Amino acid sequence: xxxxxxxxxxxxxxxxxxxxxxxxxxxxxxxxxxxxxxxxxxxxxxxxxxxxxxxxxxxxxxxxxxxxxxxxxxxxxxxxxxxxxxxxxxxxxxxxxxxxxxxxxxxxxxxxxxxxxxxxxxxxxxxxxxxxxxxxxxxxxxxxxxxxxxxxxxxxxxxxxxxxxxxxxxxxxxxxxxxxxxxxxxxxxxxxxxxxxxxxxxxxxxxxxxxxxxxxxxxxxxxxxxxxxxxxxxxxxxxxxxxxxxxxxxxxxxxxxxxxxxxxxxxxxxxxxxxxxxxxxxxxxxxxxxxxxxxxxxxxxxxxxxxxxxxxxxxxxxxxxxxxxxxxxxxxx
Amino acid sequence: xxxxxxxxxxxxxxxxxxxxxxxxxxxxxxxxxxxxxxxxxxxxxxxxxxxxxxxxxxxxxxxxxxxxxxxxxxxxxxxxxxxxxxxxxxxxxxxxxxxxxxxxxxxxxxxxxxxxxxxxxxxxxxxxxxxxxxxxxxxxxxxxxxxxxxxxxxxxxxxxxxxxxxxxxxxxxxxxxxxxxxxxxxxxxxxxxxxxxxxxxxxxxxxxxxxxxxxxxxxxxxxxxxxxxxxxxxxxxxxxxxxxxxxxxxxxxxxxxxxxxxxxxxxxxxxxxxxxxxxxxxxxxxxxxxxxxxxx
Numbered sequence: 001x002x003x004x005x006x007x008x009x010x011x012x013x014x015x016x017x018x019x020x021x022x023x024x025x026x027x028x029x030x031x032x033x034x035x036x037x038x039x040x041x042x043x044x045x046x047x048x049x050x051x052x053x054x055x056x057x058x059x060x061x062x063x064x065x066x067x068x069x070x071x072x073x074x075x076x077x078x079x080x081x082x083x084x085x086x087x088x089x090x091x092x093x094x095x096x097x098x099x100x101x102x103x104x105x106x107x108x109x110x111x112x113x114x115x116x117x118x119x120x121x122x123x124x125x126x127x128x129x130x131x132x133x134x135x136x137x138x139x140x141x142x143x144x145x146x147x148x149x150x151x152x153x154x155x156x157x158x159x160x161x162x163x164x165x166x167x168x169x170x171x172x173x174x175x176x177x178x179x180x181x182x183x184x185x186x187x188x189x190x191x192x193x194x195x196x197x198x199x200x201x202x203x204x205x206x207x208x209x210x211x212x213x214x215x216x217x218x219x220x221x222x223x224x225x226x227x228x229x230x231x232x233x234x235x236x237x238x239x240x241x242x243x244x245x246x247x248x249x250x251x252x253x254x255x256x257x258x259x260x261x262x263x264x265x266x267x268x269x270x271x272x273x274x275x276x277x278x279x280x281x282x283x284x285x286x287x288x289x290x291x292x293x294x295x296x297x298x299x300x301x302x303x304x305x306x307x308x309x310x311x312x313x314x315x316x317x318x319x320x321x322x323x324x325x326x327x328x329x330x331x332x333x
Numbered sequence: 334x335x336x337x338x339x340x341x342x343x344x345x346x347x348x349x350x351x352x353x354x355x356x357x358x359x360x361x362x363x364x365x366x367x368x369x370x371x372x373x374x375x376x377x378x379x380x381x382x383x384x385x386x387x388x389x390x391x392x393x394x395x396x397x398x399x400x401x402x403x404x405x406x407x408x409x410x411x412x413x414x415x416x417x418x419x420x421x422x423x424x425x426x427x428x429x430x431x432x433x434x435x436x437x438x439x440x441x442x443x444x445x446x447x448x449x450x451x452x453x454x455x456x457x458x459x460x461x462x463x464x465x466x467x468x469x470x471x472x473x474x475x476x477x478x479x480x481x482x483x484x485x486x487x488x489x490x491x492x493x494x495x496x497x498x499x500x501x502x503x504x505x506x507x508x509x510x511x512x513x514x515x516x517x518x519x520x521x522x523x524x525x526x527x528x529x530x531x532x533x534x535x536x537x538x539x540x541x542x543x544x545x546x547x548x549x550x551x552x553x554x555x556x557x558x559x560x561x562x563x564x565x566x567x568x569x570x571x572x573x574x575x576x577x578x579x580x581x582x583x584x585x586x587x588x589x590x591x592x593x594x595x596x597x598x599x600x601x602x603x604x605x606x607x608x609x610x611x612x613x614x615x616x617x618x619x620x621x622x623x624x625x626x627x628x629x
Binding site: 037262267274304 | 467475486558570
């Protein structure tokens with residue numbers, strides 16, 4: 001187990017270099033990200049090829065619809081399922097580069113239209129959730145870290161507990177308690193603001209548990225560092241040491257975690273949208289998976305993967321800007 | 334001690350050195366009650382999975398329409414579902430399938446990961462580069478999405494569930510194993526094994542792998558909990574084990590229709606999963622501290 005490298009050690013007393021983006025590295029990373037997305041699309045395409053299901057059947061409403069051979073032939077002709085694989089692959093990649101994700105088997109409309117209709121609520125949900133998670137994690141760290149053993153272990157116990165909660169269960173419990181029993185929030189409310197709270201909390205609480213574990217460790221380590229001691233020696237109040245000096249250091253590893261957090265939120269959003277019957281990409285995705293509507297599945301998967309890759313790229317760059325010490329090591333990586 | 338193959342992988346290459354016990358930090362000792370509780374829970378689940386009839390006298394599929402949707406009572410500790418089946422009995426019987434799917438998925442993940450990780454670490458620059466690229470691509474799909482894509486392609490069901498969750502978790506393990514093998518492959522005891530003239534296969538399986546796998550015990554323990562969560566998420570979405578099989582995720586899915594009136598249908602199967610992950614996490618951490626305590 002490699003330990004998270006402490007970023008609070010050191011403390012070399014020299015003027016920090018100017019905060020400047022390493023453009024070359026950024027460009028290299030961007031090209032790398034594009035290559036990754038292209039490879040992901042290729043994998044997705046060939047997965048469709050080896051799928052035991054017949055795409056023509058999915059178009060005609062599944063095997064339960066019992067279409068005639070004539071209908072199947074017509075669909076194969078129309079969608080070009082009987083053309084050579086490489087032809088279709090070339091077309092797939094070409095269309096993808098132009099932002100065309102093909103036509104949904106189920107809805108018979110372009111996948112991009114399906115996605116644009118649904119992408120808004122999902123992005124709102126994800127953003128609000130990550131925001132909530134950060135607020136809860138920082139609050140929990142500030143309240144419980146470095147205030148003696150008892151408070152600290154209660155805090156870390158709660159964090160472990162929440163980090164382990166699967167969203168589908170947490171969501172159902174929140175739904176029963178706050179929507180059915182207490183009636184504080186609507187059971188399902190489409191995209192209205194008060195209908196956002198419970199879904200966002202469902203995503204945020206486990207996430208806050210994860211982030212909190214990391215920030216707490218770093219915070220407690222920070223409190224024992226020379227810079228905290230020297231701040232105290234300068235007569236800075238304990239509160240200010242915690243808020244201004246130590247907290248900033250404790251947040252750094254959290255930034256790296258944010259990239260991962262977006263991934264976790266994407267997975268969680270799928271589940272939460274189903275529980276709370278919220279419109280969004282996740283629900284469409286689950287429907288498409290059970291109907292084997294592969295263009296929609298592949299389209300949404302690739303879009304969310306792209307979001308994830310871009311966020312990770314930004315996080316890497318952000319990290320370099322925030323922490324100059326990372327600059328040399330990133331150039332090596 | 335390079336031949337400490339398997340069962341106690343948690344031991345270091347040089348276990349039992351003087352004072353090894355005393356160097357285990359006090360934090361580990363402080364964890365004891367939680368660790369014991371976690372271990373007890375896992376034992377109960379193991380009993381439920383192997384011999385469910387020891388824990389309940391009812392049949393998980395026995396329909397009793399006269400007793401439908403009863404809230405928890407002494408007779409039915411977890412209540413009954415819409416067909417009057419005992420939820421407690423179904424949770425007990427569900428342990429086998431849920432745990433098997435979790436273990437299966439972890440095994441699939443570890444198997445793929447070991448092949449990729451070892452090949453990357455020992456296969457030279459080209460293989461390493463190729464596998465690293467592949468992992469990077471797989472990493473670009475956030476967890477559940479890769480599993481969903483695989484379910485869409487291969488259709489739903491228990492076996493796809495195991496494969497999908499296993500494949501989705503493989504990249505993480507693979508990176509870990511690669512790092513470990515890289516670290517171990519130039520250790521003195523590996524060189525010694527080669528110098529003794531052991532064939533490469535023997536060196537790999539008896540010397541490199543056991544030592545590289547040591548930290549993986551932790552990851553796998555944590556991983557089984559995570560795999561159960563993911564697998565039951567798929568069932569919960571209606572893409573895994575089909576009802577009326579008493580699998581925890583499928584029970585959650587079925588209970589969702591009655592959630593407004595009968596919270597116990599979802600609460601207890603979910604609680605079983607939550608307790609399982611927590612127990613797995615707790616034990617995983619304990620192993621981790623022990624390993625770190627011994628190697629520090």
